[in-house]
Amino acid sequence: MRYLLPVVFLVALLAMLMLRGYVHSEILADHRVRPPAPTDQVPEHILAGGPVIDARDKQNPKALGIPDRRLVLTFDDGPDPVWTPKVLDKLEKYDAHAVFFVTGTMASRHPDLVEQMVREGHEIGLHTFNHPDLSFQSTDRIDWELSQNQLALAGAAGIRTSLFRPPYSSFSDALDNESWPVTQYIGSRGYITAFNNTDSEDWKRPGADAIIERATPDGTEGSIVLMHDSGGDRSQTVEALDRFLPDMKERGYRFTNLTEALGVPSAHTEVTGLELWKGKAFVGAVAVSENTTEVLVVGLAVVGVLVFARFGLMLILSFAHARKVRRKGFSWGPPITRPVSVLVPAYNERECIANTVRSLMASDHPLEVIVIDDGSSDGTADIVGGMGLRGVRVVRQPNSGKPAALNNGIRNARYEIVVMMDGDTVFEPSTVRELVQPFGDPRVGAVAGNAKVGNRDTLIGAWQHIEYVMGFNLDRRMYDLLGCMPTIPGAVGAFRRSALERVGGMSEDTLAEDTDITMAMHRDGWKVVYAEKARAWTEAPESVQQLWSQRYRWSYGTMQAIWKHRRALVERGPSGRFGRVGLPLVSLFMVLAPLLAPLIDVFLLYGLFFGPTQKTIAAWLGVLAIQAVCAAYAFRLDKERMVHLISLPLQQILYRQLMYVVLLQSWITALTGGRLRWQKLRRTGAVEAPGVVNNQRQRAAGERRSVA
Known part of the structure; x- marks a missing residue:
């Protein structure tokens, strides 16, 4: 026992530290980004179509658009403990719904925010677990990223989602010979892929005025707007929302969830049984790891x-x-x-x-x-x-x-x-x-x-x-x-x-x-x-x-x-x-x-x-x-x-x-x-x-x- 107990203690400590490193994208993270590739293998109707790709039918992939006067406000990379609550407050203030494409790393660390999103009627989409460029990854790694992200959602809010947005993505017309096969594979796993056609570029921190200008669609056309609630200082995004939301409502726009705008069933399905408990166990282990390592680091x-x-x-x-x-x-x-x-x-x-x-x-x-x-x-x-x-x-x-x-x-x-x-x-x-x-x-x-x-x-x-x-x-x-x-x-x-x-x-x-x-x-x-x-x-x-x-x-x-x-x-x-x-x-x-x-x-x-x-x-x-x-x-x-x-x-x-x-x-x-x-x-x-x-x-x- 003189050797076993100390070894067990140190192994448990190392396991907690590695779990913390995993959910902080320090372990198994891949930060490579592939440059643009040729587009000759991507169907023309996909490149020229809407920002939503439904490739669940491999023989008949579809590009879907957003109806006029509908805005699907989307936020990537969260939830963030500082900025996501402020974004949610603005959405609640102006009675607007949005889609949050969350990473598993953040969702597992802040499950209360994911639960709040669902409770307040917002929609959740997957943004992978560790935010890698999937064009570099094998199908096994893609499956792992999706399943781990779903595991975090199950533990946080008891749901699964059918919405997905790939990391480092932009408009659907930017699909190329490297990213299109990934989109097809994602569709074969039962997911709808949501790109965007209006980029606020808030990650550049250009100021609230510039964010509003870039997020505003032309005329009355519907659009998926890309913003971020994590990944850095998002104070300008929060400031822009306080003006963008009421202004667009005055112009007759409605801020809706993606499935509501498309007129399809909700992306959320309830998780029960073993999958639910596996999710809760994972989120609980992350919480123990986070709290324990934070205390130990301070100590x-x-x-x-x-x-x-x-x-x-x-x-x-x-x-x-x-x-x-x-x-x-x-x-x-x-x-x-x-x-x-x-x-x-x-x-x-x-x-x-x-x-x-x-x-x-x-x-x-x-x-x-x-x-x-x-x-x-x-x-x-x-x-x-x-x-x-x-x-x-x-x-x-x-x-x-x-x-x-x-x-x-x-x-x-x-x-x-x-x-x-x-x-x-x-x-x-x-x-x-x-x-x-x-x-x-x-x-x-x-x-x-x-x-x-x-x-x-x-x-x-x-x-x-x-x-x-x-x-x-x-x-x-x-x-x-x-x-x-x-x-x-x-x-x-x-x-x-x-x-x-x-x-x-x-x-x-x-x-x-x-x-x-x-x-x-x-x-x-x-x-x-x-x-x-x-x-x-x-x-x-x-x-x-x-x-x-x-x-x-x-x-x-x-x-x-x-x-x-x-x-x-x-x-x-x-x-x-x-x-x-x-x-x-x-x-x-x-x-x-x-x-x-x-x-x-x-x-x-x-x-x-x-x-x-x-x-x-x-x-x-x-x-x-x-x-x-x-x-x-x-x-x-x-x-x-x-x-x-x-x-x-x-x-x-x-x-x-x-x-x-x-x-x-x-x-x-x-x-x-x-x-x-x-x-x-x-x-x-x-x-x-x-x-x-x-x-x-x-x-x-x-x-x-x-x-x-």
Whole structure:
């Protein structure tokens, strides 16, 4: 289900987007227009006859005219949500009827206007679904255009129509050897084709006076007048109608439907049964697609603005944070030189635990090390005990989970400042000293260190390295200045023991105990800060499955922590700043906004195949460039080599998708009331801190010299 549900969601989203593209003439649309061709194959009586062609009898096609003093006012390309209602108002005002040749794309998007046309006594004709030049199309495509147009009419007004007007048509005497076979085929499908013999040319926007002049027939002859209620600004058409309709009535003309003028039965027939429900289902699907995609586009735009604003804020505040902590003479307060307790919860960490403990023994700050063996079955505790190191204690307990192990370690700690780290992490010699200096400020209750990926030589490791430097540590600089740090990383963090005891220690309520305790510290009024020089090297997951397990736990645990501390939003006092700033930011950018992030990729795919490809690629490259700038700045602040940024484009294409699916799966787990257990990751013990490696080499060289 972890793969099926996200895939179904994305496929449904893409289907809605493609349906919207279909009814907006972005998919399957053909905008070619054929130039005039010879006319020798068109019967003379058709070319010289009236504007209505009845080719239903293939052997005896007829050209029909409009009786004198009858005007059939026709409108093409609608219905339009802006101009069609104005046209209908003018027709109602002067008690005139008209024929609307609608496209399926517009009729399916605005079914209420089609229903209004029929209700007010106007006639509907087909103008194809996507408005292609039918002389380019096969008979199958012509059938498709007609059937889809009829489907839209059935769903909108419950009718079928026998009237048709081909796109890009004009007078019947303009029929040629390419368009005449199309007219014959349309007739064989049971349609009457209506051209026109008076063109207002309102699409040129020549002004109301010119539209009226061109729409007025000579003398008293009847005519089919061509106008448009869609396809652009039709204000001049509406203005012209306000004078044209009453003027022509004064001259004795009647504005009638086409079938009424021809004296034949109505073009409309009622649709019932399965065809009616198919039409309604289609129109309903279009409405869902339109509304959903509009909401998503707006949501994406809002999230995009917020994300870019966050990027800008992050860059500015990170720069300010770096200047603050790196300026000459900066200090948190009196230097912290007293010993600290380092807690190392460990469960089956035999591959890593020796490196972890040795790195602590190389520390240049006095400390005690407490390894809490949480019921390991691989001899982790025995390895530590066998190392015979002074200042290192092993506390054994039955398997109870990481929070319980940390609480056990707190109870056994001798000192006021407690450093916590993971059993797969190694510290540099200066890490502990740098991590505890902020406690010189008595208001500081907890300190976040700088966690770094040690195994960055693989592609997955390089992607996580980018994420750690850019997404985690750059964020922490921003949150530090805002005074609302959301998480003390489990790999490298420090706490006042008295502050921990005040908030009840590490909680087992969530799977993100580090986020949970950080939020609890804020709510208790403590400051939480970031120490950039307190570097810890951790072993990131090396397989997709391990990465999935870790991030699934993180995202689900973060949701749990946000929900647990939701009352911080309305609390006053010391926790108010975190509730007003930190909790909304974490909720928006770590939980809510990423849900819309797949839209970027869905719209990207749609734009590449169906939209403006060059603009789509340019937009994607622009976003990538902004991310690259942020990443490069973050790498510069952390003094990291830029070479790993080569994989940033691939990270955005592949790695980001995995994170989307993980978050979506976490949402599904949360909404369905599911429970997620702690998932142990397989470790290799390959990570060592650079400083530790050098110290160990020096120590080994000294031992060899002593032996010699």
